[in-house]
Amino acid sequence: MWSNLCALVGTLTITFGVSLTGVHSNAFTSQKQQPKMTTLRTVIFLSSARTSAPMWGGDARLGDRVSNWVQAHLSERASKVGDEDVTHEVTVFDPIEVFGAGGALAHSGAQMSTPTFFTKDVPEGAKAMGEKIEQADAIICITAEYNHSVPPGLSGMLNHFGGSKFKCKPSGIITYSSSPWGGSRASIALQPILHELGSLPVSRMVHVPSVAELIKESGEWEQEDHRMKGQLAGMLDQLEWMAVAMKSQKEKSGVF
Numbered sequence: 001m002w003s004n005l006c007a008l009v010g011t012l013t014i015t016f017g018v019s020l021t022g023v024h025s026n027a028f029t030s031q032k033q034q035p036k037m038t039t040l041r042t043v044i045f046l047s048s049a050r051t052s053a054p055m056w057g058g059d060a061r062l063g064d065r066v067s068n069w070v071q072a073h074l075s076e077r078a079s080k081v082g083d084e085d086v087t088h089e090v091t092v093f094d095p096i097e098v099f100g101a102g103g104a105l106a107h108s109g110a111q112m113s114t115p116t117f118f119t120k121d122v123p124e125g126a127k128a129m130g131e132k133i134e135q136a137d138a139i140i141c142i143t144a145e146y147n148h149s150v151p152p153g154l155s156g157m158l159n160h161f162g163g164s165k166f167k168c169k170p171s172g173i174i175t176y177s178s179s180p181w182g183g184s185r186a187s188i189a190l191q192p193i194l195h196e197l198g199s200l201p202v203s204r205m206v207h208v209p210s211v212a213e214l215i216k217e218s219g220e221w222e223q224e225d226h227r228m229k230g231q232l233a234g235m236l237d238q239l240e241w242m243a244v245a246m247k248s249q250k251e252k253s254g255v256f
């Protein structure tokens with residue numbers, strides 16, 4: 001049933017995380033030093049729906065390399081916000097699946113023939129996708145750059161859902177490109193979209209230039225100490241801090 005629903009939405013949900021705190025030796029200390037654990041529900045949006053290689057040769061979708069890297073990093077990451085250990089339960093929305101046959105938004109397409117918030121008659125897959133976004137604590141967009149802007153696969157997924165699904169949650173922007181500019185101009189175009197949806201993009205961003213030269217298909221970097229690799233941890237530090245703060249405030253006073 002669940003796997004059927006996942007196939008319908010076009011998502012993958014994985015729980016990641018490493019506790020930083022060791023095992024306690026007796027009941028007293030375990031009561032006193034009980035670690036606080038926060039699992040952030042983190043939704044990743046991919047952007048490229050590319051399924052073909054250029055006729056002059058070239059690589060398959062480079063976004064998969066970046067996505068593999070980011071997901072592996074999240075699974076190994078051991079982070080703290082204050083005294084809380086933070087882990088991630090990750091859901092990935094891939095436009096190839098979401099807009100493909102049987103996908104959550106196949107009925108409407110990235111061209112938005114039926115925005116989900118225009119109708120009560122929303123297909124089950126789209127409803128489930130909307131619920132996942134609404135329940136998320138943090139958003140991550142992994143985007144290519146199309147003509148200095150956001151590819152339609154990503155803007156199509158974001159546009160389908162109104163601001164009520166995104167508000168009071170932070171977002172992190174990761175761009176990449178086959179060129180040396182790393183897709184950074186797409187990040188500038190993406191910020192107002194996220195703002196308008198009520199999500200606050202954190203100031204640190206990740207830009208990966210010449211992806212095919214830097215990241216292997218597995219998501220591993222060719223050069224472990226490459227300076228561009230370090231951007232991800234810095235962005236996630238901000239994203240997690242904001243997500244924990246907003247989650248706690250929402251639990252106290254709801255969303256506005």
Ligand SMILES: Cc1cc2nc3c(=O)[nH]c(=O)nc-3n(C[C@H](O)[C@H](O)[C@H](O)COP(=O)(O)O)c2cc1C
Pocket residue numbers: 048049050060061062063064144145146147148149176177178179180181182183
């Ligand atoms: C329609 C289109 C527009 C593009 N525009 C840009 C651009 O403005 N800047 C850039 O650095 N690369 C641009 N590219 C090249 C992409 O960076 C490159 O195709 C990249 O591999 C796309 O990501 P993907 O491999 O995940 O599909 C463009 C590619 C396409 C198909």
